[in-house]
Amino acid sequence: MNIPNLLTLARIAFIPLLVVLFYLPFSWSMPVVAGLFAAASITDWLDGYLARRWDQSTPFGAFLDPVADKLMVVVALALLIERYDAMWLTLPALVIIGREIVISALREWMAEMGNRGSVAVSWIGKLKTTLQMIALLILLAFTPGSFYAQLGVATLYVAALLTLWSMIQYLRAAWPHLSRAM
Template sequence: MNFPTLLTLFRIFIIPLLVVIYYLPLESKYLICAGLFGLAALTDWLDGFLARRWNQMTPFGAFLDPVADKLMVAVALGVLIEAYANWWLTLPALVIIGREIVISALREWMAELGKSAKVAVSWLGKVKTTFQMVSIFLLLLVPPGELIGWVGLGVLYLAAFLTLWSMFSYLRAALPHLLPSESK
């Protein structure tokens, strides 16, 4: 167990804490939840950076990091879907969650074929993740209906667009392996 992996585990620990605090009758719950999410997003970047920098990459860490990232995003979006209770937040949130499921399955399948490099994380995936984190942070920061939340919703739509773009890029890269041409 190394420090980068402990940061990833810390990110997983933050997830239920964020949910509990979001539903407490606290005036400052939005600020606390946004802070927790921001801290989790920072550890998402930091654990990978430190693992590479200190040469502490492990198979367990490589498995756990994307799991923690997807859990963090999906749970936060789930809380926001319930809090906003409208289609205009639900739609991009479900696009993002659905894409994560599709790409996780695609990466697993491609790894079984020994072709995981074809669907490795790209620059577009990193940009998409940044917009997701910023949008969720802004949406958690204030109660539904406030201006910062509207800005967060706009960024969420941009993240959803980037999510679809990156998903189609990964699917296009995997297409020759998904639909191999029949040999004669």
């Protein structure tokens, strides 16, 4: 066990706390939820940075980091779907969640085929993740209907478009392997 892996585990441990705080009926709960989400988002960057910098990458960390990221994003999106209770927020949230399921399954299948490298994370995927985290942070921090919440929704739509774009790229990269398996 090393510090990058502990940061990843901490991100997973934040998830139940995030949910409990989300449902507390106090005026301070949503800013605290947003702060906790921001801290978790920073650990997403920090654990990878430290693992590379300190040469502490492990197979466990390589497996757990994307799982922690996806869990955090899906839980935040599910909470926001309930909070906003609107199709215009649910639609990009479902696009993002659906893409995560498809790409996770694709990566698993490609790893079984010995071709995991052909669906490695791209710069579009990294940009998508960054915009997702920013959008979710804004949407958690601000009241639905406020200017900042509208900015958060717009950012979530941009992230959803990048989500589709990156999914298409991953599927194109994997297509030669997929078509041979049909």
